[in-house]
Amino acid sequence: MIEHQDTIDFSHVPKSQGLNTGTKFILVIGVLMIFAIGGASAFSSGYNHMWPDTHTMRMDLGSMPK
DSSP, X not given: OOSOGGXXXXXXXXXXXXXXXXXXXXXXXXXXXXXXXXXXXXXXXXXXXXXXXXXXXXXXXXXXXX
């Protein structure tokens, strides 16, 4: 497969160039969106709720109509 073994240099490991700017930007935006959605969910969890709810239907499950 490889004709000239002496032309391949295995004496050093190639250095990675790391993540490019676009990938870093998308990563940061994604992490910020995760926290924003979690924060919005946490802050709006009590909106329009009454605890304890006095309007909850309380039905005896043992005497359900047939």
